[in-house]
Amino acid sequence: MQVAQFYELTDKLAVCNSFDELKDCCELFCQLTDIPYYLIGIIGQESSYAPTIRLLSNYPEEWLARYFKEGKQQADPVVKYIIQHQSPIRWDKLIASDNFNSATGLKVFKDAAEYGLFNGISIPLKSSSENIAVFSMAIGKRTDANSILDNAQMFCHTFATHLFERYLLIELSNTPSAKTELTKRELECLFWACEGKTAWEIAQIVGISERTILFHLNNSTTKLGAVNRQHAVALAIKKNLIKPNI
Numbered sequence: 001m002q003v004a005q006f007y008e009l010t011d012k013l014a015v016c017n018s019f020d021e022l023k024d025c026c027e028l029f030c031q032l033t034d035i036p037y038y039l040i041g042i043i044g045q046e047s048s049y050a051p052t053i054r055l056l057s058n059y060p061e062e063w064l065a066r067y068f069k070e071g072k073q074q075a076d077p078v079v080k081y082i083i084q085h086q087s088p089i090r091w092d093k094l095i096a097s098d099n100f101n102s103a104t105g106l107k108v109f110k111d112a113a114e115y116g117l118f119n120g121i122s123i124p125l126k127s128s129s130e131n132i133a134v135f136s137m138a139i140g141k142r143t144d145a146n147s148i149l150d151n152a153q154m155f156c157h158t159f160a161t162h163l164f165e166r167y168l169l170i171e172l173s174n175t176p177s178a179k180t181e182l183t184k185r186e187l188e189c190l191f192w193a194c195e196g197k198t199a200w201e202i203a204q205i206v207g208i209s210e211r212t213i214l215f216h217l218n219n220s221t222t223k224l225g226a227v228n229r230q231h232a233v234a235l236a237i238k239k240n241l242i243k244p245n246i
Contacts, residue, residue, distance in 0.1 A: 010162050013163060034152075037120070059138070120139060125160055193233050224236065
């Protein structure tokens with residue numbers, strides 16, 4: 001791939017307004033890198049117990065159906081890796097590590113190879129909100145596969161960050177706006193609640209009554225769809241509503 005071609009592609013990516021347009025860019029990226037398969041998977045953490053998983057991919061549909069039907073994401077070394085790490089990783093190097101070569105994990109890769117996904121590269125991605133994601137590219141069984149993956153790695157990493165950002169912007173534009181937003185005072189009360197302060201302590205810091213603090217915290221809990229104040233604090237952190245006081 002030529003650098004000029006890559007910049008032309010990222011410029012095209014920057015003006016995509018739909019997921020179909022993103023897919024077109026990904027297909028073009030596959031052609032330029034000579035790597036046939038791509039996948040971007042976004043793990044939403046609205047619920048830590050039952051996170052949502054959204055995909056854009058041209059992986060074989062039969063493999064994706066089997067993957068989720070059999071719950072392979074629970075054993076997939078790539079999923080385990082992206083939660084713990086930030087650096088790109090080639091699959092054969094990943095499963096060579098003692099931390100990621102469990103019998104169940106190796107079987108995920110063995111099964112994937114049956115569908116033409118013999119080796120690949122994965123790039124962990126994290127947004128400023130609650131999303132964790134991965135951009136992967138996979139290649140068939142060929143003698144120059146590792147060389148192709150290594151040559152594409154730098155481009156893959158940069159392309160993945162642009163793709164992820166654009167995906168989130170399109171998703172946001174397609175999501176109805178929340179009926180209510182947290183007020184400045186509600187965010188302030190949540191901030192101090194995140195610091196472990198009681199309602200009485202927050203009242204002393206902010207300079208208003210404890211009853212008013214409780215009113216704001218209750219409003220925040222309702223607006224965030226939380227079941228209690230502790231849940232509201234956790235959601236506020238996940239949604240990146242609470243930021244360090246730098």
